[in-house]
Amino acid sequence: MNKRILGAVLTIALGAGTIAGIGSYVASAKNDSKILAATPDGTYTTATGAIPHYTLDMSVYPDSMFGGHGKDGGPHPDYVSYGPVTNFTVPAHSAVTITIKQYDSGEKITNPFFAKAHGTIDGTMMVNGEKVTEIAANKVGHTFTLHGLANGKDQLFVSVPLKYVSEADMPDNGYTKSPSITTFTFITGGEGEYVWNCEFPCGDGSYARFGAVMSTMGYMSGHFNVVKA
Numbered sequence: 001m002n003k004r005i006l007g008a009v010l011t012i013a014l015g016a017g018t019i020a021g022i023g024s025y026v027a028s029a030k031n032d033s034k035i036l037a038a039t040p041d042g043t044y045t046t047a048t049g050a051i052p053h054y055t056l057d058m059s060v061y062p063d064s065m066f067g068g069h070g071k072d073g074g075p076h077p078d079y080v081s082y083g084p085v086t087n088f089t090v091p092a093h094s095a096v097t098i099t100i101k102q103y104d105s106g107e108k109i110t111n112p113f114f115a116k117a118h119g120t121i122d123g124t125m126m127v128n129g130e131k132v133t134e135i136a137a138n139k140v141g142h143t144f145t146l147h148g149l150a151n152g153k154d155q156l157f158v159s160v161p162l163k164y165v166s167e168a169d170m171p172d173n174g175y176t177k178s179p180s181i182t183t184f185t186f187i188t189g190g191e192g193e194y195v196w197n198c199e200f201p202c203g204d205g206s207y208a209r210f211g212a213v214m215s216t217m218g219y220m221s222g223h224f225n226v227v228k229a
């Protein structure tokens with residue numbers, strides 16, 4: 001396809017996907033009952049002194065059978081999903097270290113910006129034990145992208161790519177024993193209700209793969225609340 005036409009088609013599809021996403025976000029925003037709070041873990045030393053440190057652990061699965069969506073995977077057992085939940089609470093003005101175990105395969109991400117770490121301390125992340133600033137754009141499974149906008153609140157833009165598990169290492173049944181593991185740390189500002197989502201187009205064929213799971217709350221998107229410490 002001609003590049004300009006392809007660009008226009010993608011722009012329209014992204015717009016439609018965004019509108020669909022906003023619609024389902026608003027529809028289910030008040031139904032988020034399960035929230036995972038960060039765990040206190042001493043202090044974190046910064047250039048300007050020690051601040052409280054917290055950790056959060058989450059996983060990304062190639063389907064919804066891991067238990068977080070209930071028995072038999074809930075309404076969409078085949079949807080890829082973050083787990084155990086998709087809503088998180090972390091304290092304000094603290095260092096937060098997130099570790100994500102990624103069990104899904106993947107491929108090339110549409111926008112290579114999201115194959116890089118953004119907003120983390122030093123701009124780095126640990127990927128399978130190695131300190132890096134980015135991963136290969138053609139080996140992305142999903143992303144964890146925390147958006148900076150919470151009306152009138154501090155900016156908080158943090159995004160990391162989650163490396164894929166190669167097709168050869170994806171078992172026919174169950175989950176791989178060797179997920180890719182990404183760990184990154186960032187510092188929160190003041191209190192605010194933020195949102196996050198995956199920026200890898202991991203939906204079905206609709207809306208340039210931003211449909212289905214990508215426009216349904218509780219799988220590839222959720223709330224990220226920064227609360228009073």
Ligand SMILES: [Cu+2]
Pocket residue numbers: 080141142143198199200201202220
């Ligand atoms: Cu995803």
